[in-house]
Amino acid sequence: MPQIWAGVDIGKTHHHAVVIDAEGKRLLSRRVPNDETELLTLIGDVLEISSDVLWAIDLNRGGAALLIGLLLNHDQPVAYLTGFTVHRASGTYRGEGKTDAKDAFVIADQARVRRDVGLLRPGDDIAVDLRILTSRRLEVVFDRTRQINRLRAQLLEIFPALERPLDLTNHGPVMLLTGYQTPAAIRRTGAKRIETWLKNRKVRGAATLAKTAVEAAEAQHTALPGERLAAAMVLRLAKGVMAPDEEIAELDALIEARFREHPHAEVITSLPGMGPRLGAGFIAATGGDMASFGTADRLAGFAGLAPQPRDSGRVSGNLRRPRRYHRGLLRSMYLAAQVSLRCCPASRAYYDRKRSEGKAHKQAVLALARRRLNVLWAMLRDGVCYQATPPVTAAA
Secondary structure: OOOEEEEEEOOOOEEEEEEEOOOOOEEEEEEEEOOHHHHHHHHHHHHHHOOOEEEEEOOOOHHHHHHHHHHHHOOOOEEEOOHHHHHHHHOOOOOOOOOHHHHHHHHHHHHHHOOOOOEOOOOOHHHHHHHHHHHHHHHHHHHHHHHHHHHHHHHHHHOHHHHOOOOOOOHHHHHHHHHOOOHHHHHHHOHHHHHHHHHHOOOOOHHHHHHHHHHHHHOOOOOOOOHHHHHHHHHHHHHHHHHHHHHHHHHHHHHHHHHHOOOOHHHHHHOOOOOHHHHHHHHHHHOOOHHHOOOHHHHHHHHOOOOEEOOEOOEOOOEEOOOOOOHHHHHHHHHHHHHHHHHOHHHHHHHHHHHHOOOOHHHHHHHHHHHHHHHHHHHHHHOOOOOOOOOOOOOO
16 A cells, blocks of 8 residues: 555646645645646655555546656556546535645545556557547547538538439549539539540449439539529539548558557457458557456446346336446447348347347347457457357367
């Protein structure tokens, strides 16, 4: 058990550190700039009080990255308490005021009295790189989705007949809008010339897409006010939708190449439905080290796949998804479970069984994701690849 506890309230430019002893008495309280020299001085001063110290923080990335790196380089144990936990706990302390010094004291005191606080583990370089790459890819995809929504809204104002049948998440319809935005322009050009224009730009299903556009143009002969300027905006937005595609392709290549370097890559991708991209999401969320979770149940709780009881009085057996879980890990396991329905007979059979029990599609996929997570945890624990059927042992 540590002799002292150092709680640090993380800020963007400054942190506040409070050190307490076993009785909760403050031994040090200091506001420290988020600077390497100042942080090293803080670490040295705390270690002068006692070398047996447990550090606790309320943020595990962003502004805390430099402090975490320095502490891990000095072999210091670092506990992590979520901001939600600190906020809830602060209400049990005297006084209604909120200051950085009080928050740092609450962090240190909670690390002192609680026995369920997890320690931060230094992730390997590959896991850190994958976390950065997958986060950036998700940001670009979100930006592209917002652009698609703006494009759809703008097109709806001048050409609703074309907005309805187009799936703007596909490359072909967006490419069409970079050349033709109004009913009159499509009617003047005709299906044949539009088809040729699309084929020259390597659009799949050019004939069907051109036919759809002409049919929509024939269904609307009225030119709406502001059509010319709105068409220019549609062109601009369509180009904006296509712009992130190149970056997404580059990120996919970087993610796959980096993921293949991880020692668990072969084991993870052997599970049906887990390709390099979803496998990279799994490594980015967990670090690939199953020892830090201890059991498959704890990993499932981290992924939001282990329901939590919500009982009170006569109400029992009421389960719900936990409020705090890793969204990225849940997304990777859920999507992998959906993919496995098409390529894994065992997954399909389990899914069908859950549907026959009365579960909806989403519930059945979540149940399948939980089962597959147990399998993946055991595979990584034992270092073995997935086998569709258990090996048959020859008789002696």
